[in-house]
Amino acid sequence: MSKKLILENLSKHYGSLVAVDNVSLEIDPGEFLCFLGPSGCGKTTILRMITGFEEITSGNIIYDNAVINDVIPQKREFGIVFQSYALFPNMTVNQNIAFGLKMRKMPQDVIDARVNEILDLIGLRGWENHYPSQLSGGQQQRVALGRAIAIKPSILLLDEPLSALDAKIRVRLRTVIKRLQEELGITMIYVTHDQEEALALADRVVVMRDGQFRQIGTPWEIYKRPKTSFIAGFVGTSNFIQGKKEKGQVRFGSRILTVSGLESVESETVHLAIRPENIDVLFDEHAAEGLVSTNIIETTVEVINFLGAVVRITFMVEGEEMLVDISEKEFEKHNLKRKDNIRLYFPPEAFHVYTEHYRKLI
Ligand SMILES: Nc1ncnc2c1ncn2[C@@H]1O[C@H](COP(=O)(O)OP(=O)(O)OP(=O)(O)O)[C@@H](O)[C@H]1O
Numbered sequence: 001m002s003k004k005l006i007l008e009n010l011s012k013h014y015g016s017l018v019a020v021d022n023v024s025l026e027i028d029p030g031e032f033l034c035f036l037g038p039s040g041c042g043k044t045t046i047l048r049m050i051t052g053f054e055e056i057t058s059g060n061i062i063y064d065n066a067v068i069n070d071v072i073p074q075k076r077e078f079g080i081v082f083q084s085y086a087l088f089p090n091m092t093v094n095q096n097i098a099f100g101l102k103m104r105k106m107p108q109d110v111i112d113a114r115v116n117e118i119l120d121l122i123g124l125r126g127w128e129n130h131y132p133s134q135l136s137g138g139q140q141q142r143v144a145l146g147r148a149i150a151i152k153p154s155i156l157l158l159d160e161p162l163s164a165l166d167a168k169i170r171v172r173l174r175t176v177i178k179r180l181q182e183e184l185g186i187t188m189i190y191v192t193h194d195q196e197e198a199l200a201l202a203d204r205v206v207v208m209r210d211g212q213f214r215q216i217g218t219p220w221e222i223y224k225r226p227k228t229s230f231i232a233g234f235v236g237t238s239n240f241i242q243g244k245k246e247k248g249q250v251r252f253g254s255r256i257l258t259v260s261g262l263e264s265v266e267s268e269t270v271h272l273a274i275r276p277e278n279i280d281v282l283f284d285e286h287a288a289e290g291l292v293s294t295n296i297i298e299t300t301v302e303v304i305n306f307l308g309a310v311v312r313i314t315f316m317v318e319g320e321e322m323l324v325d326i327s328e329k330e331f332e333k334h335n336l337k338r339k340d341n342i343r344l345y346f347p348p349e350a351f352h353v354y355t356e357h358y359r360k361l362i
């Protein structure tokens with residue numbers, strides 16, 4: 001059974017470098033939590049402190065109401081899965097999965113039963129006598145997962161476990177991991193810099209930057225209400241517009257835009273973010289009726305990117321490149337081509353308003 005894990009004012013310094021900067025969080029039993037952030041923001045360092053492989057500079061890690069700062073990793077009974085599968089090459093699938101159980105000197109019949117169970121959970125029945133070198137990357141990572149959960153850890157920690165795999169397998173293994181978590185009911189703490197992965201897997205996402213927690217929320221909250229412009233750009237895609245407040249509206253080059261929520265910002269310069277799917281393409285002649293006229297923009301199609309269900313169109317406004325997404329169905333219906341004129345609508349309530357602009361990092 002998982003218990004509550006608490007990070008309390010946790011910091012890690014390497015000399016003058018602050019890798020983790022005074023972060024606090026309560027992780028509920030059975031929760032699927034993702035740490036999401038760009039390279040170097042401190043994700044692995046937090047995970048290593050939770051496992052006990054990294055010393056804490058200050059703060060506490062509390063598990064089941066006890067401070068475990070000084071408990072050695074072997075005594076924490078947390079399972080770990082890394083990006084590199086780190087399987088034992090001279091052991092079969094069965095032996096790899098059984099490894100932790102053997103170390104704990106469990107009776108052979110208990111080990112056999114457990115390994116059997118795991119083979120089904122990770123979908124590798126029939127492969128038990130293969131060696132790692134005979135398996136694909138995705139299969140090897142399943143074995144690593146199986147080995148980590150065999151000991152029935154109270155918490156499973158995963159550090160970018162899918163990043164070495166190709167896109168299709170990555171998406172498939174996501175489902176395997178999510179299902180495992182639901183069936184085992186254990187807490188999972190998952191580190192990734194892939195925002196799509198975090199949104200797809202997590203109950204709660206912690207967005208990190210520079211060793212700090214910048215936003216904690218459900219995938220929906222993070223996506224729909226990004227607290228900073230960095231998050232608006234890092235999680236999903238956003239168009240950014242820099243403008244100046246002018247009589248309750250925003251001047252953007254030669255244009256004036258009507259924007260909801262401007263009152264919340266005091267500075268004169270504002271940074272607006274709007275997602276490609278929240279801009280409307282007005283195909284119909286009458287579609288503009290009743291809309292806020294300042295926010296209707298005529299432009300031309302510059303680039304068409306076919307993404308499958310969605311088609312992403314690049315256009316220019318005031319010398320800035322921007323994106324709008326339309327469904328493939330609509331795209332086909334209107335037979336859009338490069339250099340076509342289009343009319344777009346930026347709904348006033350679709351903007352997020354920020355005082356600062358961070359460039360997207362990766
Ligand atoms: N042993 C170490 N000695 C000195 N600095 C370190 C050490 N380990 C990590 N760092 C530094 O701490 C910061 C955080 O590193 P960490 O590995 O936690 O980042 P990360 O978010 O996991 O990045 P990535 O996505 O690239 O894996 C980085 O600036 C890194 O250079």
Ligand SMILES: [Mg+2]
Pocket residue numbers: 043044045
């Ligand atoms: Mg890392």
